[in-house]
Amino acid sequence: MTEVLKVEALTKTYGKKNEKQYQALKGIDFTVEQGEFVGIMGASGSGKTTLLNILSTLDKPTTGNVFVNHQDITQLKKNQMADFRGKEIGFIFQDFNLLENLTNRENIALPLSLQNVKAREINDKVEAIADRLGIMQILDKYPAEISGGQKQRVASARALVHNPAILYGDEPTGALDSKSATELLETMAELNKNDKVSILMVTHDPYSASYAQRILFIKDGKIGKEIRKGTKTSEEFYQDIITELGRR
Amino acid sequence: MLWKLSFTGLKSRFKDYAVLFSGLTLASAIFYMFMTIAINPQFLKGSLTIAFSITQFVFGFGIALLGIITLVYITYANSFLLSMRKKDYGTYMMLGARNSKIGKLIFAETIVVGLLSTLLGIGIGIGLTQVVSKMLISQLGLHINKFFGFYMPAILWTLIFFIVLFVLAAFWNRHKLVKTNVINLLHEDQKPVKVRQHKIWKFIEAILGLCLLATGYWAMSAYQTLMTNSITIGFFTIVIGSYLIFDSFFTSVINLLRKNRNFKYRKLHSFTLGQLKFRLGDYNRILSIISLLFALALGAITVGLNFNSMTDTSMEATYYDVVLYKNNAKVQKQLKKVSVRKTDSLNYKTVLVGKGKKQSHILYVTDQELNKKKLKYQHFYQKDGQQAWSTKTITAKGVKDNHSEENYQLASLTPYQNALVKVVSKKEFNKINAQINHVEFLLVNNFRSNFNNIEKLQKLAVKSMMSNVEESSQGVYVDLNNSKSGQYRLVSSVASGFEFMGFFLGLAFLAMLASTLMFKVLSGANSDKPRYNMLWKIGAQKNLLKASIRSEIGVLFALPAVLGVIDVLFGLQFFKSLLKDPYDKIWIPFTIFLVLYLIYYLVTVKLYEGIVLKNKD
Numbered sequence: 001m002t003e004v005l006k007v008e009a010l011t012k013t014y015g016k017k018n019e020k021q022y023q024a025l026k027g028i029d030f031t032v033e034q035g036e037f038v039g040i041m042g043a044s045g046s047g048k049t050t051l052l053n054i055l056s057t058l059d060k061p062t063t064g065n066v067f068v069n070h071q072d073i074t075q076l077k078k079n080q081m082a083d084f085r086g087k088e089i090g091f092i093f094q095d096f097n098l099l100e101n102l103t104n105r106e107n108i109a110l111p112l113s114l115q116n117v118k119a120r121e122i123n124d125k126v127e128a129i130a131d132r133l134g135i136m137q138i139l140d141k142y143p144a145e146i147s148g149g150q151k152q153r154v155a156s157a158r159a160l161v162h163n164p165a166i167l168y169g170d171e172p173t174g175a176l177d178s179k180s181a182t183e184l185l186e187t188m189a190e191l192n193k194n195d196k197v198s199i200l201m202v203t204h205d206p207y208s209a210s211y212a213q214r215i216l217f218i219k220d221g222k223i224g225k226e227i228r229k230g231t232k233t234s235e236e237f238y239q240d241i242i243t244e245l246g247r248r
Numbered sequence: 249m250l251w252k253l254s255f256t257g258l259k260s261r262f263k264d265y266a267v268l269f270s271g272l273t274l275a276s277a278i279f280y281m282f283m284t285i286a287i288n289p290q291f292l293k294g295s296l297t298i299a300f301s302i303t304q305f306v307f308g309f310g311i312a313l314l315g316i317i318t319l320v321y322i323t324y325a326n327s328f329l330l331s332m333r334k335k336d337y338g339t340y341m342m343l344g345a346r347n348s349k350i351g352k353l354i355f356a357e358t359i360v361v362g363l364l365s366t367l368l369g370i371g372i373g374i375g376l377t378q379v380v381s382k383m384l385i386s387q388l389g390l391h392i393n394k395f396f397g398f399y400m401p402a403i404l405w406t407l408i409f410f411i412v413l414f415v416l417a418a419f420w421n422r423h424k425l426v427k428t429n430v431i432n433l434l435h436e437d438q439k440p441v442k443v444r445q446h447k448i449w450k451f452i453e454a455i456l457g458l459c460l461l462a463t464g465y466w467a468m469s470a471y472q473t474l475m476t477n478s479i480t481i482g483f484f485t486i487v488i489g490s491y492l493i494f495d496s497f498f499t500s501v502i503n504l505l506r507k508n509r510n511f512k513y514r515k516l517h518s519f520t521l522g523q524l525k526f527r528l529g530d531y532n533r534i535l536s537i538i539s540l541l542f543a544l545a546l547g548a549i550t551v552g553l554n555f556n557s558m559t560d561t562s563m564e565a566t567y568y569d570v571v572l573y574k575n576n577a578k579v580q581k582q583l584k585k586v587s588v589r590k591t592d593s594l595n596y597k598t599v600l601v602g603k604g605k606k607q608s609h610i611l612y613v614t615d616q617e618l619n620k621k622k623l624k625y626q627h628f629y630q631k632d633g634q635q636a637w638s639t640k641t642i643t644a645k646g647v648k649d650n651h652s653e654e655n656y657q658l659a660s661l662t663p664y665q666n667a668l669v670k671v672v673s674k675k676e677f678n679k680i681n682a683q684i685n686h687v688e689f690l691l692v693n694n695f696r697s698n699f700n701n702i703e704k705l706q707k708l709a710v711k712s713m714m715s716n717v718e719e720s721s722q723g724v725y726v727d728l729n730n731s732k733s734g735q736y737r738l739v740s741s742v743a744s745g746f747e748f749m750g751f752f753l754g755l756a757f758l759a760m761l762a763s764t765l766m767f768k769v770l771s772g773a774n775s776d777k778p779r780y781n782m783l784w785k786i787g788a789q790k791n792l793l794k795a796s797i798r799s800e801i802g803v804l805f806a807l808p809a810v811l812g813v814i815d816v817l818f819g820l821q822f823f824k825s826l827l828k829d830p831y832d833k834i835w836i837p838f839t840i841f842l843v844l845y846l847i848y849y850l851v852t853v854k855l856y857e858g859i860v861l862k863n864k865d
Binding site: 056091102123 | 509510512513514515516517518519522523525526778779782783784785786787788789790791792
């Protein structure tokens with residue numbers, strides 16, 4: 001198996017040298033294999049968001065390296081970073097982050113338009129992913145006209161339309177009701193299994209995390225423990241996660 | 249504690265406040281400047297001797313217009329202030345601050361910001377008036393000796409006007425903040441927007457808008473048949489038409505563009521179009537106001553500058569530039585300062601006939617000289633309802649008819665303007681027992697540029713004639729006002745007054761309307777922030793985002809400008825009765841105006857970028 005994401009000795013310190021400093025990440029190492037579904041769990045302030053920001057080039061690490069598809073993204077220049085985000089990663093945010101003045105179709109098309117893909121090709125790809133996620137009927141509606149669960153499907157379609165190397169989820173179920181959340185998680189798991197989409201999901205919700213194959217627990221800026229699903233069912237894995245959380 | 253919080257909130261948003269503050273300061277400075285020039289009797293008396301009362305009316309009209317635009321401006325500047333503070337006040341209220349306390353706070357803040365900016369604005373206004381008036385006075389050749397930028401009544405009026413506005417604004421802000429739910433204050437940015445529109449109704453609206461505008465433009469050009477009705481018709485049709493155009497026509501164009509996939513799916517086009525569509529729904533009122541103000545301002549500058557062409561007309565009325573009645577040393581000396589193109593002359597004798605009240609002069613000239621010299625005069629006639637002149641030659645035959653125009657015109661070239669001219673043969677002329685008088689007519693080079701010397705020469709010539717009391721008692725009459733220089737001076741002083749006001753009013757308008765648009769755009773910047781943030785996250789390069797901002801704000805600035813320019817082009821038709829060619833040198837005011845407008849656009853783009861693209865490196 002090849003690694004799609006490799007993180008080496010990552011640290012992040014806030015504050016200037018002569019001021020009071022705060023170390024958010026204290027040396028993080030891990031890898032995500034091609035086609036793997038990895039969850040990162042941790043309490044508020046544990047460094048989850050900082051980590052995800054660095055992994056997606058929204059923030060720069062103090063030391064350490066991040067390789068996506070064997071390319072060190074910490075060495076990229078500004079425009080290269082933007083291009084990297086546009087081509088190699090897909091993002092699903094907690095609050096959907098859809099543009100309410102564009103139709104769902106236009107929202108999904110955005111990453112492809114940014115890469116100057118031809119209009120016809122854009123349309124084919126948008127419809128293919130929409131069909132895959134079951135949102136064909138709402139393509140020409142506006143985000144304000146659909147439900148929260150549908151919004152997150154549109155956001156997922158936008159995150160996947162350009163075939164990114166890895167899909168990042170930042171609390172993707174945080175704003176959904178339990179039914180919509182389950183539907184989304186099942187879709188993610190299914191995409192992972194059948195389409196071999198690599199997923200890295202940050203969450204503090206044990207139920208969401210139970211859909212992952214492997215979970216990294218982050219605490220005080222360090223990776224504490226790692227548990228694997230293996231052959232367990234989601235329910236069994238959920239129990240493991242609860243137990244693990246209880247120990248901390 | 250709350251006061252302290254409020255103050256720190258103010259400090260943390262210093263940059264935004266600086267924009268607001270400078271805008272308000274500018275508004276009061278311009279208002280003050282206009283008031284000073286408009287109501288200061290010194291200035292008006294100096295610049296406009298004749299049309300004083302008319303001009304006061306025009307200036308009064310100018311102040312009223314300026315007042316209205318200031319009101320609109322303050323409304324938008326105030327909404328910008330409110331948009332900045334909403335979240336902060338929402339937070340205080342969530343933490344348990346009482347409504348009344350918050351009300352007091354926002355009230356005080358609005359008044360303090362308003363008062364400080366007005367005072368500063370008046371200060372700047374005094375300096376500005378000094379500079380601008382000096383510049384314009386020298387440029388227009390006005391005779392004003394003492395003019396100061398400091399004028400107490402203008403200060404008081406400006407203060408009263410702005411304080412009243414800010415008190416109203418403060419009440420409005422308090423009402424708005426206290427009545428709104430805390431949750432809406434905190435999350436106003438995320439309120440859903442209405443995205444669907446009724447297509448057929450929009451289409452009808454667009455057609456109706458176009459028809460109304462066309463009617464308005466027709467009314468402006470058909471002023472000869474409609475008379476004053478053309479203003480009324482033009483006003484209502486263009487105002488309503490503009491609104492409908494902004495409400496529907498431009499949205500339809502954007503919808504059409506959005507249907508074109510090849511265009512839409514390029515870079516951030518779909519986002520820019522979406523933003524524009526969404527904005528136009530929100531901006532239709534302000535954009536139509538701005539297009540109208542734009543037209544008024546540009547129209548004022550264009551017409552104002554064009555009044556200078558009245559001086560051309562005034563120069564056409566008289567053929568000879570200078571008439572020298574009597575030569576003396578002073579006249580000779582001054583003559584050297586004038587470049588003469590051609591000199592004509594005439595010899596004549598005068599005889600006094602009749603007694604008592606019936607006493608009058610007969611002026612004798614020879615047929616030989618008249619036919620040889622071919623003196624000229626300007627014949628007045630009407631062409632398409634407008635004044636026009638043509639050059640005609642004075643002949644002996646023509647003058648022989650006592651009631652002819654030529655007879656009268658020839659007399660008016662001499663100091664004996666009421667005399668009857670008789671043409672005689674050389675022989676008869678020599679027999680007349682009177683002294684031969686000589687008068688010279690000059691055509692000069694550079695009448696305009698050397699006007700001061702030419703006027704002085706004409707004055708000296710008149711003085712040389714009139715200084716002899718005895719002669720004047722014998723029916724000699726020369727008036728400087730009847731000379732070409734006199735006419736030119738008179739008309740140019742009236743014209744320069746109009747020019748000054750048009751220019752001034754135009755600039756004041758432009759400054760206000762452009763800043764109004766600027767504040768409207770900037771008020772939305774805070775709620776646009778998350779959108780740009782999201783685009784940045786999904787991989788839009790910063791220069792792409794900037795390009796999108798430039799074109800979005802560019803369209804918002806360009807649409808009212810385009811409509812305003814069209815308004816002016818048609819509106820100028822209306823001035824055809826007053827001005828010779830309202831379209832003459834039209835590129836000058838248009839260029840000045842568009843350059844200034846462009847500067848406002850660029851400033852707005854920079855400020856907007858500063859807000860939405862913060863920390864995107």
